[in-house]
Amino acid sequence: MAAAGAAGGGKSFSFKVVLLGEGCVGKTSLVLRYCENKFNDKHITTLQASFLTKKLNITGKRVNLAIWDTAGQERFHALGPIYYRDSNGAVLVYDVTDEDSFQKVKNWVKELRKMLGNDICLCIVGNKIDLDKDRHVSVEDAESYAESVGAKHYHSSAKLNKGIEELFLDLCKRMMETAQLEERAKGNGANQSSSSRRGVQIVDDEPQATPAGGCCSSG
Amino acid sequence: MRFRPSYKSRRGRVGVSLNGGSFILPRSLKGRFSKVSGMFSSLMTPEKRAVKRVTELSRNKSTYFGCLVQDYISFVQENRSCHTSGMDFLQTVRQFMTQTKAYLRQTSELDPPIESLIPEDQIDRVLEKAMHKCVLKPLKSVIEAILHDFQESSGAWRQLRENLALAKTKRPQEMGVDGAVPPDAVAIEKIRQKFVSMRKVYSPEKKVSLLLRVCKLIYTIMQDNSGRMFGADDFLPMLTYVVAQCDVPQLDAEIQYMMELLDPTLLQGEGGYYLTSAYGAMALIKNFQEEQAARVLSSEVRNTLHQWHRRRTTPRSAPSVDDFQVSHLS
Numbered sequence: 131m132a133a134a135g136a137a138g139g140g141k142s143f144s145f146k147v148v149l150l151g152e153g154c155v156g157k158t159s160l161v162l163r164y165c166e167n168k169f170n171d172k173h174i175t176t177l178q179a180s181f182l183t184k185k186l187n188i189t190g191k192r193v194n195l196a197i198w199d200t201a202g203q204e205r206f207h208a209l210g211p212i213y214y215r216d217s218n219g220a221v222l223v224y225d226v227t228d229e230d231s232f233q234k235v236k237n238w239v240k241e242l243r244k245m246l247g248n249d250i251c252l253c254i255v256g257n258k259i260d261l262d263k264d265r266h267v268s269v270e271d272a273e274s275y276a277e278s279v280g281a282k283h284y285h286s287s288a289k290l291n292k293g294i295e296e297l298f299l300d301l302c303k304r305m306m307e308t309a310q311l312e313e314r315a316k317g318n319g320a321n322q323s324s325s326s327r328r329g330v331q332i333v334d335d336e337p338q339a340t341p342a343g344g345c346c347s348s349g
Numbered sequence: 350m351r352f353r354p355s356y357k358s359r360r361g362r363v364g365v366s367l368n369g370g371s372f373i374l375p376r377s378l379k380g381r382f383s384k385v386s387g388m389f390s391s392l393m394t395p396e397k398r399a400v401k402r403v404t405e406l407s408r409n410k411s412t413y414f415g416c417l418v419q420d421y422i423s424f425v426q427e428n429r430s431c432h433t434s435g436m437d438f439l440q441t442v443r444q445f446m447t448q449t450k451a452y453l454r455q456t457s458e459l460d461p462p463i464e465s466l467i468p469e470d471q472i473d474r475v476l477e478k479a480m481h482k483c484v485l486k487p488l489k490s491v492i493e494a495i496l497h498d499f500q501e502s503s504g505a506w507r508q509l510r511e512n513l514a515l516a517k518t519k520r521p522q523e524m525g526v527d528g529a530v531p532p533d534a535v536a537i538e539k540i541r542q543k544f545v546s547m548r549k550v551y552s553p554e555k556k557v558s559l560l561l562r563v564c565k566l567i568y569t570i571m572q573d574n575s576g577r578m579f580g581a582d583d584f585l586p587m588l589t590y591v592v593a594q595c596d597v598p599q600l601d602a603e604i605q606y607m608m609e610l611l612d613p614t615l616l617q618g619e620g621g622y623y624l625t626s627a628y629g630a631m632a633l634i635k636n637f638q639e640e641q642a643a644r645v646l647s648s649e650v651r652n653t654l655h656q657w658h659r660r661r662t663t664p665r666s667a668p669s670v671d672d673f674q675v676s677h678l679s
Contacts (some may be wrong), residue, residue, distance in 0.1 A: 146617050153593040158580030164638075178568045180581040181622040196617050199581035205525055206585060216617070289398075 140323065145305045148214040150238045151223035152231045153202040156257045159288035160223060161197055164298055182203035183250070186302060193302050197221075202234075210238075211245060218305045219251040226256040226285070227264040239279050249312075251304040252281035253297055260287040395466040396475050402459065402466075405477035412458050414449070421445055426491050435499040435602070439609035442492070445481040446610075453479075459588050485610065489551040496602040505635075509598050512637040516593035520559045526584030526591065530574035532567060532591060539565060541595040547603055553611040556603060557620040564623045567591055581626070589630040601635070604628050616670045 132327045147264060151157045165182040179199065186193040200206070200213045222238050224231040235254055242250055254276045255265060271284075276283035282300055286293035393401070409415040425442070432438035453459060453476055462599070464594055467475050473601065485492070500506035503556060521531045540563050547559045571579050579587075593601065604627050 144617065153582045158578070158582065161580070170467045178572075178584065179578045180626070181583045181619050184621075197624055198620075200586040201525075203525055203582065203586075206629070206633075209585075209632065212632075214623050300535060319464055 142194065143290055143306055143309060144194045145196070145302070145309075147195055147197050147217040147219040147221060147301065147305075148217040149197060149199045149221050149223065150210070150214070150226075150235075151202050152225075152234045152255070155202070155223045155225040155231050156227070156288045157199060157202065157223045160221075160255070160286060160294060161199060163288050163291050164294050165197070176181060184298075186299075187300070188302055188306065191306065193306070195298070195302065210241065214242065214246070214250075217246070218308070219253065219301050221255055221301065222281075223257050224266050224267065225258050227258060227261050229266045232256075232267045234274050236275065243279065248280065249308065250299055251301065251308060252276075252279065253301045254281045254283045255293075255297055256285045257288060259285045259292065260289050266300060304323045360539075363377070365498065396471075396478075398672070399475050400479045400482060401467045402461075403453065403476070404482050405627075406458060407483035414453065414456060414458050417449060417452070422484070422487055425488055428489070429495050429498070432495070432499075435496045435605055436609060438495055438499075439492070439605065440486070442484070443610055443613075445541070446484055447613075449484075450474050450476045450480055452615055456634060473614070474612075478554075481554075485551045485553075492606065493548075493602065496605060500602065509601055509635055512634055513593060513596050513598055516589075516634045516637050517596050519590075520592065521590045524590040526590055527586070528575075529571045529579060529583050529587055531587060532570045532594075536566065536570060537560055537594045540591060541597060544595055544597045544603070548599055548630055553607045554615070554620070556607050557611060557615075557624060559649070562628060563591075564588070564626075585629060588626055589633050592627070592630045593634055600627075601631050604631055 131150065137296070149157050149161055161182055162179045165184050181199065182197045184195040184197065186195065198213055198217070212258070220238075220242055222235045223237045237254060242252065254272065256269075256272055259265075274282045282297075282304070284293055284297035286297060288294065406414050407418040408410055410419055432441070449475070450625070452470065453463065463472055463476070500509070542611070543559050543563050543566075547556045550556055550559075564584075568579065568584070571583065571587060604624065607624055610630060611620065616624075
């Protein structure tokens, strides 16, 4: 399911990470910090922060991250599924001074687990720790909640550039583990299909694989 | 029906890459050479040669591949109404292209074999391009007609036009734009022209690249007026506003075409992201009237929750959620 090892010999991973959280929690600043000054020239819309990419090297393995930002306002909530489908990871951001934004994160976690199960690695991030004196979400509450849903919890400050590198690195490692487990689970047949991305169906034994005139004869 | 080609055991031949250096034929010379294309085909880039070879093969009904493609094309042309929806139809087209690509990688009908022309990691991209040319190019107008028929018969077309017209009357703020400066009438017209020219190309990738240019233009305007970079919180509402202002109902089918026919491996990239955003913007517009109703509803629900929360939390001396929620919601 993960888009891992697609590139022949040299092991490399391509992950999609969706960024969720209410407006104003600092999602954009966070991801801009992370990808700072590393804009990809190949991308036509370089000067923006909605879609960003990052290349990493983790224990000798190449990792390509595609980070998908989402609009956090309530009116766009219904569009969530089209953004997070096929994601390997999710970064769920709340503002430590805003308990409502933490509640929103909980709602997203519930929805992600329901729709994508345990295939998606979750990272809950309490942003704006530079405003710790106005904190309204307790560290214990946040951490125990994260643990209860199988997510990692991190604190960050986009303003001070704190905690961001770490949370993405940890997320990448977990996504790599998940991808490797999946690959192993897929097991024996180390043929082409194991390297194919999800959504691509070139396998011969796919039951509904009916090209050409098949669509009528099957009805 | 399934492909039952006699799979030749995969050739043990080592692919010789001819693509070591980039070979670009000057545009001015292309026309002249095409007249004697056979003789000079060796001067084409390996990619062009491969695409040309596949296209020729697809028209040659004495080959298995040629029959496959030509039969499929006639099948689609003659059986317009055997699908349940536009999406269902497009998915069968996508599946056909994906499976024929897999076939092409194994057949011995392609001579010289593709791996002797194209480096291994480029083969899929080149075959994809070739399939667009063999399948989508001849079927483009039929696909458009089929998609439009579905829109008409389901009533979606009428609803789309109505909602677009309604959405067009809305100010940026009403579409959720908060602070960023929207494109003016001149820019909107420029964007509208890009959406119109998107309809003229058959390749989903070329369509997507036009969409990216539109997005870039929107970003540039937003940024020029503020000096900062924008994330999805600002971009998606702006895109929705722009799509509404452009008032090109055909864009809906274009988005569907790209969504379903684009090489699935590209859906995770930049094109996939902005395509998703365009799809989202269009979905918001299509459900504009319901969306407004839903918002009233959800704010009612929220009020109820609020009151419920207040009752539960009154005994606490610590600040309640409501204290800092109010500013957020109002």
